[in-house]
Amino acid sequence: MDVQLKAYKKDFEYSYTLGVFPTLELLNSQIDKVIEVVLSSEGMENEGVIKIIDICKEYNIKYEINNKVINRISKKQNCYAIGVFKKYNIKLDMDKNHLVLVEPSDMGNLGTIIRTMLGFNIKNLAIIKPAVDIYDPKAIRASMGATFKISFEYFDSFEEYMMSFNHNIYTFMLDAKESLYDVNIKKDKPFSLVFGNEGSGLSHEFSNIGTSIIIPHSSEIDSLNLSIAVGIAIYEFTR
DSSP states (O other): OOOOOSSOOTTOSEEEEESHHHHHHHHHHOGGGEEEEEEOGGGTTOHHHHHHHHHHHHTTOOEEEOHHHHHHHOOSTTOOEEEEEEOOOOOOOTTSOEEEEESOOOHHHHHHHHHHHHHTTOOEEEEESSOOOTTSHHHHHHTTTGGGGSEEEEESOHHHHHHHOOOEEEEEOTTOSEETTTOOOOOSSOEEEEEOBTTTBSOGGGGGSSEEEEOOOOTTSSOOOHHHHHHHHHHHHHO
16 A cells, blocks of 8 residues: 555545554554554653554554654644554445445534444444545544444445345434334334435435434524534434
C-alpha cells in the first residue's frame, strides 16, 4: 500500500485517527490494521502518548516523532498523536440488533451516533448510500474511537439491506403511525432502528415499512437533532 502522509481524501485506502484517545482505541481494538503512528514532540510527557509508545514497542509497530506531518494532517491544536490505519469492513451480525442510517450527511453526527450506539451495546451499523464517509478522520474523532469497536456496512439501497436481514423494522419519522411512548417492541427477532438524514429525514414510503414511530416533542421545535433522536430511541429500545 502506497501511504502518503498528507491531508485525508476519501479515495485513500487508509485513514487517520486524530488525537491520543482515538489512537489508543485503534491500537486496542484494531491493532492488525495499524500501519504506523506519528507523534508530536510536544506531547512526549502525555500519559496517553507514553501508552501508545509502549504498545508500539510491544507489537513492533512503526512510530515516529514528526511535527510537520502532524500539522499537515491535523488542523486541530494540541494533536499529539495520529494513527495511520488500513480501511476495513466488518459484516453485520445476522442475529444482533442494528441501527440503520439512510443517507447520513454530517460527520459529527455520525461519530456521535456511533459512540452512543456503543454506549448502549448496539454494535451493528448499516449505512445507506449516498452517505458520509465513516473513515473520515473527523467522523472517527467525533466517535472518540468507538468506530473501531463496531461492525459497519454500506448498502446501495434500503431494499438491499432488507434483502440481507430479517429484522423487525422500526422507522423513525414525523408522520409516523405510533408514538415511542406506546410502541410494542417485539422480541421474536432482532430489531433495526431506521433513521433518515439530518435535512429531510425518511421519505413518506418508509411509513409502510415495519412500524413507523414518532418521538413526541413540544411544538416549539420542528424536529430533534438526528444524534439526539437516535440516542432517545436506542435508550428506549434497550432499557
